[in-house]
Amino acid sequence: MDGCTRVCARDEMAPGEHRVIDADGTMIAVFNIDGDHYAIEDVCTHDGGELAGGEVFGFEVECPRHGARFDVRNGAVCAPPAYMPTASFPVRVDGDGVWTRDDRWD
Template identity: 55%
Template sequence: MTDWTKVCDDGELKDGQCRIVDVDDTMIAVFYKDGEYHAIQDMCTHDGGELASGDVEGNEVICPRHGARFCIKNGKALSAPAYEDVETFPTRVENGTVEVRDDRFD
């Protein structure tokens, strides 16, 4: 089982902001939206570019390279040129700390 990785302190991120963490060589973008934390792989499935610096509109992050949109809640690809979803990861708040883990290989 993969260990939990600290992202930030709870309350540190404002609505629509994200923080990137490296979990076992996988870059994960953890977004804070409407009082919840959501984590997706920080890699556009269209061309491998990062997503975290893209604009957040509602529950969508817009890839800064070519404009593909992804749901930050479930990783679904919502618009071309991306057609494959991004990976999602569990988050939790433990003792005032936001944490994420990569559970794909458990």
């Protein structure tokens, strides 16, 4: 993946943890769910709030503002009041780190 932004070292994000990074102006939340990494835009499509501060239930993150839920695997809406998905992004895990990028403009 060209143009990637480093999230953290591979061993710095344990299962159940997340990080938020700025990838060229896009805030991306990266979640470690049972050892697999997923990345979505850190924005609730209901009202623009940050998602990363919300509680995680399985593969769903709940917006702390109004309770909308999004699937961290693909950005799909799982519970209202949101009805539009948030963007999802590719994640690469290699020997020295966890990487992601905003690929919407490729």
